Amino acid sequence: MIAILSAMDIECEQLILKMDNAAPFDLNGRVFTHGRLHKKEIIVGAASVGKTNAAIGAQMVIDRFHPDAIIHTGIAGGLHKDAALLRVVLGESITFHDMDPKILEKFYPYQTAFHSDEKLLAIAEKYMQDSGNPYLKGLIVTGDQFIESQEQKDQILSRHPAALAADMESAAIANAAFVNGIALLVIRTISDLADDASRETYDNNMQRAADIGAKIVMRVLDNFAQ
Secondary structure, three states: OEEEEEOOHHHOHHHHHOOEEEEEEEEOOEEEEEEEEOOEEEEEEEOOOOHHHHHHHHHHHHHHHOOOEEEEEEEEEEOOOOOOOOOEEEEEEEEEOOOOHHHHHHOOOOOOOEEOOHHHHHHHHHHHHHHOOOEEEEEEEEOOOOOOOHHHHHHHHHHOOOEEEEEOOHHHHHHHHHHOOOEEEEEEEEEEOOOOOHHHHHHHHHHHHHHHHHHHHHHHHHOOOO
C-alpha cells in the first residue's frame, strides 16, 4: 500500500477523482480516501497545513495502514533562481528552516535532514527526463510560515543557501516516515516565488501547480513495484 499525503484538498483532489473503488473515511476529523489507482492500493488525503498537522496526519495513516511508502505532493514557494513558476522540485533532501540544526542533531531522531528514497526518486526523475519538462532536484526546506516577502526569503537562504523551495509540511512528513522506517518521496511544484508578490501569484497558480504534482504521482505509481 502507498500513502499519498498532501496539506490541502486541492493538492490531492485530482488523484481522488481518478481512483477506483474510492471509499472516503474519517480519521480523527480528517477525510482520507482508500481505493486503487493505477492498479495500486492507496490511501490519499490532506493532513492540513503546518508541521504539527502534517506529522500527526502522517503518523495516524502509518499506525492504521502501515504503508510501504509515502508520497508527499503539494505546492511550494520558489527560493532558487531556477525555481520558476510551475517548475517541479523533487525533494532529494528535506529539512526545517525554522529550527537550529544543532538542536536537530542533538535530539531525537538526531537528523539534520531527511531524504527521499533513492528508488522512488529515480522513478520520478526518469519521468521528468522522459517528459522533457524542466525540473529541479535537491533541498526543500520547511517552516511554519507562508513566505511572502523578499526579506523572509533572504533570511532562509542565508541559513540554507542550497534550498530550492520552501513549504510548511514536507520535513514533518519526512520526519514521520524516517522514524517509522518508511520509504518517502517528496514532490513539490512551485506556485509562487516566496517574495512580496507571493499572495497574488499563489492564488493564480495553486490549482495548476497542484495538478502538475498529481500527474507526476500517477506516473510514479505506474512504475512502483509493491
